[in-house]
Amino acid sequence: MNLFAHFQTAARNELSVMMATGELPPGLDLSRVTAEPPRDATHGDVTTNAAMVVAKAAAMAPKVLAEILAKRLARQPDVLSADVAGPGFINLRLEDTFWPKILDAILAKGDHYGRSELGKGIKSNVEYVSANPTGPLHVGHCRGAVFGDALAELLKVTGYEVSKEYYINDAGAQVDTVARSAFLRYQEALGTDIDEIPSGLYPGEYLIPVGQALAAEHGKVLLTVTEEQWLPIVRNKAIAMMMDLIKNDLASLKIHQDVFFSEKSLHDSGEVRDTVADLREHGHVFEGRLPPPKGELPEGWEDREQTLFRATEFGDDIDRPLLKSDGSYTYFASDVAYTRNKIQRGFKELIYVLGADHGGYVKRLEAVASAIAGPRKVDVIVRLCQLVRLFRNGEPVRMSKRSGEFVTLREVVDEVGADVVRFMMLYRKNEAPLDFDFAKVTEQSKDNAVFYVQYAHARVCSVLRNGAELGRAPVNHDFLLLVDEAERLVVRRLAEYPKMLEGAALAHEPHRISFYLYELASDFHSLWNKGKESPQLRFIVKDDIIITDTRLAFLRAIRYVLSNGLRILGVNPVEEM
RNA sequence: GCACCCGUAGCUCAGAUGGAUAGAGCGCUGCCCUCCGAAGGCAGAGGCCAGGGGUUCGAAUCCCUUCGGGUGCGCCA
Numbered sequence: 177m178n179l180f181a182h183f184q185t186a187a188r189n190e191l192s193v194m195m196a197t198g199e200l201p202p203g204l205d206l207s208r209v210t211a212e213p214p215r216d217a218t219h220g221d222v223t224t225n226a227a228m229v230v231a232k233a234a235a236m237a238p239k240v241l242a243e244i245l246a247k248r249l250a251r252q253p254d255v256l257s258a259d260v261a262g263p264g265f266i267n268l269r270l271e272d273t274f275w276p277k278i279l280d281a282i283l284a285k286g287d288h289y290g291r292s293e294l295g296k297g298i299k300s301n302v303e304y305v306s307a308n309p310t311g312p313l314h315v316g317h318c319r320g321a322v323f324g325d326a327l328a329e330l331l332k333v334t335g336y337e338v339s340k341e342y343y344i345n346d347a348g349a350q351v352d353t354v355a356r357s358a359f360l361r362y363q364e365a366l367g368t369d370i371d372e373i374p375s376g377l378y379p380g381e382y383l384i385p386v387g388q389a390l391a392a393e394h395g396k397v398l399l400t401v402t403e404e405q406w407l408p409i410v411r412n413k414a415i416a417m418m419m420d421l422i423k424n425d426l427a428s429l430k431i432h433q434d435v436f437f438s439e440k441s442l443h444d445s446g447e448v449r450d451t452v453a454d455l456r457e458h459g460h461v462f463e464g465r466l467p468p469p470k471g472e473l474p475e476g477w478e479d480r481e482q483t484l485f486r487a488t489e490f491g492d493d494i495d496r497p498l499l500k501s502d503g504s505y506t507y508f509a510s511d512v513a514y515t516r517n518k519i520q521r522g523f524k525e526l527i528y529v530l531g532a533d534h535g536g537y538v539k540r541l542e543a544v545a546s547a548i549a550g551p552r553k554v555d556v557i558v559r560l561c562q563l564v565r566l567f568r569n570g571e572p573v574r575m576s577k578r579s580g581e582f583v584t585l586r587e588v589v590d591e592v593g594a595d596v597v598r599f600m601m602l603y604r605k606n607e608a609p610l611d612f613d614f615a616k617v618t619e620q621s622k623d624n625a626v627f628y629v630q631y632a633h634a635r636v637c638s639v640l641r642n643g644a645e646l647g648r649a650p651v652n653h654d655f656l657l658l659v660d661e662a663e664r665l666v667v668r669r670l671a672e673y674p675k676m677l678e679g680a681a682l683a684h685e686p687h688r689i690s691f692y693l694y695e696l697a698s699d700f701h702s703l704w705n706k707g708k709e710s711p712q713l714r715f716i717v718k719d720d721i722i723i724t725d726t727r728l729a730f731l732r733a734i735r736y737v738l739s740n741g742l743r744i745l746g747v748n749p750v751e752e753m
Numbered sequence: 754g755c756a757c758c759c760g761u762a763g764c765u766c767a768g769a770u771g772g773a774u775a776g777a778g779c780g781c782u783g784c785c786c787u788c789c790g791a792a793g794g795c796a797g798a799g800g801c802c803a804g805g806g807g808u809u810c811g812a813a814u815c816c817c818u819u820c821g822g823g824u825g826c827g828c829c830a
Contacts, residue, residue, distance in 0.1 A: 263773075560757085
């Protein structure tokens with residue numbers, strides 16, 4: 177039960193009735209009417225802006241309308257009182273008998289508490305990571321990987337039908353370079369002294385096993401054929417092994433995507449060709465010249481006519497080339513084909529999780545989707561993740577990509593654990609830069625948000641264990657006994673959970689879950705410590721069976737919310753620290 | 754030159770799609786364990802929401818503009 181959704185509907189219904197009876201003019205826009213938790217708990221339990229947002233169109237003073245509406249809302253079930261405050265807020269105070277219903281609902285729904293049908297089964301495609309298959313993932317990939325994964329999970333629990341996808345760039349020049357690099361490792365495996373890896377090729381040792389595998393499979397045969405002949409063989413092997421490497425890296429972060437989509441397959445199937453033909457048919461393609469970029473001219477710029485997608489017609493800054501000067505398709509062309517493929521598979525929402533350095537892509541992705549989708553409506557949602565700055569005891573960790581000395585994703589996960597990495601990557605808004613300090617994230621103190629939330633969960637579990645040892649079980653309970661303000665604060669927080677999830681899903685901001693969990697943990701720790709001063713507030717109260725059982729049931733509800741939230745983030749809730 | 758992102762307490766950051774007196778953590782000051790896990794909690798100090806205009810009942814939030822920081826800008830992927 178989402179009480180805010182409930183009272184939002186109630187307020188809208190009352191306004192509709194008033195329109196029907198002529199108390200209000202007909203046809204008022206009620207879409208901006210909301211019901212929310214009040215900023216200040218002393219204001220009540222639920223607050224609505226209903227009177228303020230329709231007052232103008234109704235030609236009434238907000239406070240006057242608020243008074244009338246408040247009287248009507250006060251008659252709603254579970255409402256104790258409805259007061260007008262400030263410029264026209266209506267603050268609802270709920271009956272004491274209402275809160276037990278929330279807790280009962282949480283216990284009844286358990287692992288499913290918070291789920292909703294918000295997405296109405298809309299098919300949503302979430303593409304993330306999509307790193308080139310040229311080597312293992314490094315820390316830079318971490319954030320987008322975790323963000324995309326958590327976002328996908330969030331959308332799932334809020335009623336979207338989600339496909340998690342990875343686009344493999346296995347068609348361009350880069351994978352040929354990987355193949356040539358692997359070929360050297362192949363020669364090396366056969367005993368040739370390869371000396372240093374020439375610049376321009378990948379020096380990484382992760383290609384050594386590829387060379388060995390090729391040697392084992394093909395012996396010396398590949399040495400006797402032309403590059404034209406060995407390249408595809410070596411390339412296929414290298415890509416397959418790099419993808420295995422990458423999938424293992426992702427698995428270490430508990431990421432398992434549904435679809436790994438090959439760019440090459442789009443060429444092989446003719447979809448790239450067909451896509452360009454489609455665009456041409458709809459008049460979105462033309463032969464023309466691009467103006468040179470302002471500022472510094474790129475190396476080797478030559479003004480020439482080329483085949484362009486009319487992206488500017490769809491809001492992009494510049495038209496985009498589909499063919500290279502040698503007549504082959506650009507990366508962009510296969511990207512368009514992939515978009516078309518997604519739309520043909522029925523996705524209504526295309527979500528892209530990209531690094532912040534890809535900010536320039538947003539407009540073209542939107543342009544492509546609207547050109548391909550035509551009258552069908554497809555939403556393009558791009559989320560950019562800012563970079564992660566690594567620190568070790570406050571000192572920045574230096575990385576140089578040129579020398580191949582980058583910190584891999586695997587190293588980070590192995591050192592601090594997947595749960596810590598996942599939580600920390602989500603403890604910032606995606607477009608804000610993030611500092612990741614190896615020392616801090618493993619610290620066992622409240623400075624460390626992961627720990628703080630986990631600690632709350634562990635404490636809950638601890639009391640539940642103690643209760644069980646005493647032979648108590650949260651079966652017979654009377655939630656009306658939970659009257660202390662600290663308890664009510666926690667209950668209210670639990671009640672906010674479904675609304676928070678919906679808001680996070682609509683805004684595509686999984687970090688809201690982390691912050692919510694931190695707040696819930698804080699409310700809980702606070703309640704816990706209150707039990708130190710007032711023994712009657714402890715969860716287990718000797719000689720009072722009913723209050724003990726009630727609080728154990730309460731703890732169970734808290735535990736569900738903590739663990740449900742953590743699970744969406746992909747963090748395992750721990751029972752003991 | 755153009756486009757996008759960011760600018761909130763000394764520091765690191767939230768701010769639920771425009772709501773009431775802008776919130777946390779760190780740091781600082783002072784408190785709380787015979788007792789369910791003190792690996793915690795309570796209280797205090799700390800703000801021109803970068804600056805300036807605008808929109809309206811109401812702006813950190815939306816629009817314009819200036820300043821400051823980041824990213825990107827044909828035939829690479």
